[in-house]
Amino acid sequence: MSAETAVSVQKTKSKYPRSIPFIIGNEAAERFSFYGMRSILVIFLVNQFYNPTHNPALTTVAQAKANADTHFFVALAYSLPFVGGLVADWFTGKYRIILNISIVYCIGHLFLALFDNNLDMFTAGLVLIAIGAGGIKSCVSANVGDQFDASNQDLLSKVYGWFYFSINAGSVISTILIPWVYEAYGAKWAFGIPGVLMALATIIFFSGRKLYVRVPPAGVNKDNFVFISLYALFHAGQKQKGQSLLDVAKAKHDPEKVEGVKAVYRVIMVFFFALAFWAVWDQNLSEWVLQADTMNREINLGFTKFTMLAGQVQTFNPVFLLIFIPIFNYWIYPALDKMGLKTTPLRRLGFGLFLTALSFAIIAWIQSLIDHGAHPSIWWQILAYVVLSAAEVLVSITGLEYAYTHSPKSMKSTMTAIWLLVVALGNLITGAVNKNISNHGFLEKYMIGANYYWFFVGFVSIFTVAFMIISPRLKEHNYITAAEEGKIVADTNNL
Template sequence: MQKTDTKSNGYPKSIGYIIANEGAERFSFYGMRSILATFLVFHFFNPSLNPALQVTAEAKANETTHFFVSLAYALPFVGGLMADWFFGKYKVIMYVSLVYCLGHLCLALFDHDLEKFKYGLILIAIGAGGIKSCVSANLGDQFTTHNKHLVSKVYGWFYFSINAGSVLYTILIPLIYDRFGAKWAFGIPGILMALATIIFFLGRKTYVNVPPSGVNKNNFVFISIYALFNFRDKQKNQSLLDVAKRKFDHQKVEDVKTVYNVLAVFAFIPIFWALWDQNLSEWVLQATKMDRHILGINLLPEQIQTVNPFFLLVFIPIFNYWLYPFLDKNGLKTTPLRRIGAGLILLALSFVIIALIQSRIDAGEHPSIWWQILAYAILAAAEVLVSITGLEYAYTQASKSMKSTMIAIWLLTTALGNLFTALVNRSISNGGFFAQFKGADYYWFFIGLLCFFIIVYLFVSPRIKVREMVLGASN
């Protein structure tokens, strides 16, 4: 029996439902987020457009936005556990999708009630967080040994749907917000989320549903906590985690060690997201004060974000198929750790441009939006170097049983970065320590903090042990 099944080149019937669901869900999430910061400023925190209140209003809007993003990226860890241990992926996706829809409904209905509007944001964060941890894994579950060679192509379409949604939301939703108001601008993403839920439900009979496995005690959290509370039992020449071998599976303990090796790199990632996510809030608010005339078109400030996914789609093939091979061929090996370091440096450069733009705005000028587009281009290059490489690094360095854990921890780095930025903006809005960093000084503070991390990274990264692991080696 050397021949493969005749259906080996056929895609599972469930794939169309899953990809359509993801595209609609991403449109709904990023659609509402594209206008969130400006909406909060002009509808809740400074509706009278009082110049004396603008700094505080923007800080409050940024605080709310970053807390929302932090919650959305912290909850996938919980959603993943609920799916794997208790309910299965289908039920979690279905249930939290309903919560998701309710959150969008709150945004559309309570666009003049801040407290109830925030409840809507919390519900959306719960929905987005629960879905994020399950959808991509559910996609992989649909394949068998007969058609697993099609997985990479399907994931390509999966991520294409995400980027397509990203481009559409940044063009359409700000335009709807400008012409028809907040109710429609928040309502349409809600309709898309309802559509995503219906599409997912319609495919229910086609899915391969992997049943929940129950609570697995041989996991990263349980092993780490046990080792921490029993550190006194550590023997000479043992690592702290070896203590856990008395109670847990020995191989699982060794697998947990691979996670901590990756965490040495991940410790530098939250600062990346603390700055990166400002392009969807602080940068948008900055764009409101700039000359946005491009090729005879006066763009809305929220629409400038469209260039980010555009640059990503351009840079990803350039980096993978030209830049990396060119540098490797000429003796400068582009290891994952070097790519991440270069990405952090480019991130700092993009924020230097933003800080210089802000200095001109502080002086009463209206600089061209082309300068911010340049910053977006450099930011996209940094994202390719750090975000894509970081996730690849996590996969190749962690053992097979810990790859799902690494996805959750990777998403937590985004949550931590946004939490820090939210707390900085809370301090500013309350007149606290960070209130001294006004205008361009705000960006220079983050640049200085990032430069500190870069210096530490350049010292630490050469000393990080890199494990030569192949993705499929343990399959």
């Protein structure tokens, strides 16, 4: 290579935007704060507010109250990204909403640390944290992409790899550390440290303010999912023979965008079945933690022996997830494809739902042992985490892939927001079940001990069977494949 060529290559070599370290540092600290707080939330609520005397007669109702509060909190946090994304895109831009809502987030953490003896104020803190976490969720990852242009697009996938690594790193570290802090130093420190990390996250983000590429708000876009759907609904009487209901909206809205909304509804049909997964997944951060508290948590590795805290067991989920993602992508999927068992997204989703039910069957069996006075090893729950983490790869990651490939470019952000709404709705269902139990409703006598988990095994199983029956009949349109085929046709015509 000549000196001139070397200089040319050096000049054209892609460079990372200088703003990226601030965004990734912000994300790692924010996720530490969120998952650290969550790691002890359900145990704290039971011990501090709902059953501080550890009265066995109050156990079922106290745990149901704590679980209900936790799932309603998560439901609120995952329903707000849709709102946060719209406000950012239409009115404020991403930078302003991330910074301003992060301050609300910090105040919420402060409430948890200060009001650990006041349920009303503590609950207010949870609401503020849900607003903070939900309000910025749809903006932070999109803000990463905004920092890149044509000169360094090739680095985008690497940066997102580091971005998601920071999420899991924050989760793993916090779920190991914060339960230990809670055990050793109490609730104020255990909730205070995540608050400090959220304040640090805000400071890191603010420190990069002069380096960010800021995409200005575009104003209200009326050719979106909400406006098109509402127009079609209120003008349903104008539907002509042979038209779909949404075709009515073409009279006022861009026909291409209306077709995009049709694609969104096709994907929502698939998302409906993922609802069963999200109704149970978050229980590994709440109900499973309470179960772990009653188990033998001694870990004997031969060369060392230690006892895990109940809140630390959930660390296995992100650990197994990081292990399974490359195993599925680079070994299991290709191996099955070579055997002629095509691993289509819908097949992955179906098997993922089956594994979800299986993981809860393990948990239900563990609980039945506990109900009969046994003290089973935590290794059995770790086995359930193995199965649930595999299910998460098959359902959650595949669901996001399906949403991306089966929606047009103009609707991809909408699909991500709707996916998060499915997470919220799943938690809302589980929260409602626990609320009914805590209020001595009709479910209480049927949901004692292991029966609680067997109920959700049945719940997921029904969705799994229905999905296997209906999925072959679902209409699919892969926009990525169609675009590639269109390009091939165009290139052929140009020969």
